[in-house]
Amino acid sequence: MIANKTLTTLTSAEIETIFQELVNQWQEETRGISSSTELILHPAYQQIIGMGEDVIPLLLRELEQKSGRWFWALKSITRHDPVPGELRGKTQSMINIWLDWGRENGYQW
Numbered sequence: 001m002i003a004n005k006t007l008t009t010l011t012s013a014e015i016e017t018i019f020q021e022l023v024n025q026w027q028e029e030t031r032g033i034s035s036s037t038e039l040i041l042h043p044a045y046q047q048i049i050g051m052g053e054d055v056i057p058l059l060l061r062e063l064e065q066k067s068g069r070w071f072w073a074l075k076s077i078t079r080h081d082p083v084p085g086e087l088r089g090k091t092q093s094m095i096n097i098w099l100d101w102g103r104e105n106g107y108q109w
Contacts, residue, residue, distance in 0.1 A: 015051065019058045022048050040072045049076045060102040061109035063095050074098060 010018070026044035033039055040046075048055060056077060059070045068091040075081045082101040087093045102109070 012054075015054050016058060019048060019051065019055050023062065036072075039069060045073065049073050052077060056102070057107045057109040060099060060107055063098055064109070068092075068095050071098065 022044045026039075026042055026048070029044065030039050030042055048059075056074070059074055059077075063070050063074075071083075071094060080101075083094050083097050087097065
């Protein structure tokens with residue numbers, strides 16, 4: 001049972017399942033919210049950040065396939081921000097930079 005395991009004892013499939021459940025919960029419960037602050041402070045988003053480095057490839061996949069709402073989570077987990085100041089707010093450029101960063105750092109998704 002997943003609930004009784006610590007994150008370090010979970011398989012990749014279990015981590016992905018938990019991640020997807022949290023993403024779904026976050027999307028459902030924040031539908032219609034435009035405030036970035038409210039979005040990133042939502043408990044499900046915070047739990048995703050709390051999952052740590054194991055979810056970096058999953059976040060990069062979400063960025064590539066769906067949206068740029070994961071920048072804050074990536075910055076929080078990696079303690080890095082590859083996006084130069086002049087490109088902040090340019091979502092597609094930010095996505096591309098993070099995806100390049102992921103590839104350069106050996107992540108696969």
